[in-house]
Amino acid sequence: MPETSPPRIEDVRDAATRLAGHAVQTPLLRSDAIDAATKARIFFKAECLQVTGSFKFRGAYNRLSALSEKEREAGIVAFSSGNHAQGVARAALLLGMPAAIVMPRDAPPLKVERTRADGAEIIFYDRITGPREEIAAALAAERGAILVPSFDDPHIVAGQGTAGLESAAQLAAFGLAADAIIACCGGGGLASGLALALPEAALWLAEPAGYDDAGESLRTGTIVPVTHAGPTLCDALQTFRIAPLTYDIMSRAGARGVAVSDADVAQAMRTAFTELKVVVEPGGAAALAALLSGKIDVEGQVVLATLSGGNVDPALFAKVLTS
Known part of the structure; x- marks a missing residue:
């Protein structure tokens, strides 16, 4: 679509x-x-x-599996407090593409650990004052990666x-x-x-x-x-x-x-x-x-x-x- x-x-x-x-x-x-x-x-x-x-794994895998080979090579950037992060990290691992996740500093440690365990790079931000969408969008533009939002897609x-x-x-x-x-x-x-x-x-x-x-x-x-x-x-x-x-x-x-x-x-x-x-x-x-x-x-x-x-x-x- x-x-x-x-x-x-x-x-x-x-x-x-x-x-x-x-x-x-x-x-x-x-x-x-x-x-x-x-x-x-x-x-x-x-x-x-x-x-x-x-x-969250459902949406993440569906989004990433729809990417072209060229897009997969460039990798993806997502922002999440944890569940979308884990879903994206696992989907990226299964599909063989790099993933960077913008996560709040106060995200539950379990979610951070699980996201990192699936090979994703984590970039922390402040949940209250940090504009996560802007941080992730800038990072994606810098790397030529695809931005994968948690719901707006x-x-x-x-x-x-x-x-x-x-x-x-x-x-x-x-x-x-x-x-x-x-x-x-x-x-x-x-x-x-x-x-x-x-x-x-x-x-x-x-x-x-x-x-x-x-x-x-x-x-x-x-x-x-x-x-x-x-x-x-x-x-x-x-x-x-x-x-x-x-x-x-x-x-x-x-x-x-x-x-x-x-x-x-x-x-x-x-x-x-x-x-x-x-x-x-x-x-x-x-x-x-x-x-x-x-x-x-x-x-x-x-x-x-x-x-x-x-x-x-x-x-x-x-x-x-x-x-």
């Missing part, structure tokens, strides 16, 4: 073909206790079990949408279809891809409090940035502005957003561990947090919710479990 064209369902299907044999077809998980608490049938897409521990969105295609097929095996989707949302790449793959389902976005710009943008009808950035457990969702690409897709889907607190997220992480038997990072637990805190009424519905990542530092996870 042309890089300036919005992705279509056909592009999501093409992405699924590229990803076959490389990405994991992650399971749908469910819990009687969570169903009872929400009075709904909730199915969790466990992307915490994906290659590199998050859905049609190939990235199409790759993330493959999680939706899988989910639809898995639900169909039970004779079901999703009435609603609840997606953890930073820049909206995953939510946009799910909207393309499951257009009949209502779309909800779960964002960390203080970083709920996607929901506010959709509510007001124009893209608004984060204005009062502060600390949050959800490092993976600390995006300061969604892109026109993802905004347009989510807007056409009629998406709505809710904000979840750190306390909501911590409870969701504990519930995912005790009820679903999986390790989920804070940002990856935002959709479950929105459900458990009652911020979205899904009574009587079949719901697809994302567990979008599992890359949490052991010390933080232990603290959350015992608090």
Whole structure:
């Protein structure tokens, strides 16, 4: 697809073909206790079990595998707090191309270590004051490399949408279809891809409090940035502005957003561990947090919710479990 064209369902299907044999077809998980608490049938897409521990590998591999041989030789530059970094680093390793990742200095050490272990060069910046997009763009221009954003790219969105295609097929095996989707949302790449793959389902976005710009943008009808950035457990969702690409897709889907607190997220992480038997990072637990805190009424519905990542530092996870 042309890089300036919005992705279509056909592009999501093409992405699924590229990803076959490389990405994991992650399971749908469910819990009687969570169903009872929400009075709904909730199915969790466990992307915490994906290659590199998050859905980001889907979009990264789809984007990089679409590059020409000449572009692959030049290498790529990306910017990420960790999950996109890991997805890009692994995809670059598999495809034999150099990768440089611009990462915040306060990125979780586990994510930094995993990114470096796959051979990527890491350039650190300050998350609050450093313009990561500008840093990465300048580096890409200097090296003649391809810039690979984490969500503002049609190939990235199409790759993330493959999680939706899988989910639809898995639900169909039970004779079901999703009435609603609840997606953890930073820049909206995953939510946009799910909207393309499951257009009949209502779309909800779960964002960390203080970083709920996607929901506010959709509510007001124009893209608004984060204005009062502060600390949050959800490092993976600390995006300061969604892109026109993802905004347009989510807007056409009629998406709505809710904000979840750190306390909501911590409870969701504990519930995912005790009820679903999986390790989920804070940002990856935002959709479950929105459900458990009652911020979205899904009574009587079949719901697809994302567990979008599992890359949490052991010390933080232990603290959350015992608090």
